[in-house]
Amino acid sequence: MKGSRGTYETFVRPLLFSLDAETAHHLTIELLQKASHFNPALRVLKSFQPSSKPKTLFGINFSNPIGLAAGLDKNGVALPVWAALGFGFIEIGTVTAKAQPGNAKPRIFRLPEQQALINRLGFNNRGADAIANRLAALRKSGRWPVVPVGINIGKSRATPLEQATDDYLCSFRLLQDFADYVTLNVSSPNTPGLRELQEPEKLSELLLAISKEAGSTRKPLIVKISPDLSGAELKAILAVCEANGVSGIIATNTTLDHSFIPPQLDQPGGLSGAPLRNKSTALVREIASRSTIPVIASGGIFDAESAREKFYAGAALIQLYTGFVYRGPRLLREIMDSL
Numbered sequence: 001m002k003g004s005r006g007t008y009e010t011f012v013r014p015l016l017f018s019l020d021a022e023t024a025h026h027l028t029i030e031l032l033q034k035a036s037h038f039n040p041a042l043r044v045l046k047s048f049q050p051s052s053k054p055k056t057l058f059g060i061n062f063s064n065p066i067g068l069a070a071g072l073d074k075n076g077v078a079l080p081v082w083a084a085l086g087f088g089f090i091e092i093g094t095v096t097a098k099a100q101p102g103n104a105k106p107r108i109f110r111l112p113e114q115q116a117l118i119n120r121l122g123f124n125n126r127g128a129d130a131i132a133n134r135l136a137a138l139r140k141s142g143r144w145p146v147v148p149v150g151i152n153i154g155k156s157r158a159t160p161l162e163q164a165t166d167d168y169l170c171s172f173r174l175l176q177d178f179a180d181y182v183t184l185n186v187s188s189p190n191t192p193g194l195r196e197l198q199e200p201e202k203l204s205e206l207l208l209a210i211s212k213e214a215g216s217t218r219k220p221l222i223v224k225i226s227p228d229l230s231g232a233e234l235k236a237i238l239a240v241c242e243a244n245g246v247s248g249i250i251a252t253n254t255t256l257d258h259s260f261i262p263p264q265l266d267q268p269g270g271l272s273g274a275p276l277r278n279k280s281t282a283l284v285r286e287i288a289s290r291s292t293i294p295v296i297a298s299g300g301i302f303d304a305e306s307a308r309e310k311f312y313a314g315a316a317l318i319q320l321y322t323g324f325v326y327r328g329p330r331l332l333r334e335i336m337d338s339l
């Protein structure tokens, strides 16, 4: 991995990595939530912000093409901080219709040698209603971020797959007003059966229902897909997305392909970070060559080079998760400087 080490990698990461991964995550989110209410902290963060590189896509103005990927701020508690750090857009969620605790702990695992994470969180979140109330309060407080906010929705675990559409619709109704775009997550590996919603018939049904609900005030609709699709499956998904006027595709979610992970380190769950990089780039390239639907690339972006690779493959925007956990805010600046 290229790029020199910053304050985060030298001082903050060793502290965080001395804790269990989920404890470190909660501590960080709590701190960022507090900082979101504290103007001096936001001002300090803003002073390190990379300069903006605006881009307009599906009618939305992005101050730069680097976004925060879904899952880091599932409940949308730290929006002002992500914007102050310089993210060009923020995706919160995955939010489900019902509040749910997720799977049993431990459920996030670091693999530092592999620059990777494995997680089987299972959409732990406070539920669409509570999150809508939180977002309403944020809007009222005048602290709503200046950058676009995407809201990623998924199926509640307790809802049978056959009723998935109603579950998504419930979250969509509660949250669409707060979103600049809405992402339908049909690709997390940790909710049993969820990935079946990528099958053409099921995906069509979901997209039709959401489009009908959105009516004429329609916000851009994005579909987030798995990296573990065959060529034929991808082709079918693209056809359904095109037929239903989907605005963008996020490629990709985490992978179930753990073939590069030594067996003694392996865990059930979705693998993210460096081992996902090539697979996810290949999918971005394939989508860009087969379709005109804009792609948001996510998977294994750790430095300027891996970010550029996604843009060369045809991505319009990119999102960071695991790379940000390992490299911190410096990663944003490094990528921005190289664009």
Ligand SMILES: Cc1cc2nc3c(=O)[nH]c(=O)nc-3n(C[C@H](O)[C@H](O)[C@H](O)COP(=O)(O)O)c2cc1C
Residues within 6 Å of the ligand: 069, 070, 071, 072, 074, 093, 094, 108, 117, 119, 121, 123, 152, 185, 188, 224, 252, 253, 254, 271, 272, 273, 274, 276, 298, 299, 300, 301, 319, 320, 321, 322, 323
């Ligand atoms: C701990 C963890 C939790 C995640 N939670 C979600 C989620 O709730 N919804 C979602 O769409 N993606 C989720 N993701 C996937 C990321 O948004 C991203 O698509 C994936 O990790 C690949 O990018 P990366 O290699 O930069 O991490 C999660 C990833 C991690 C590591």
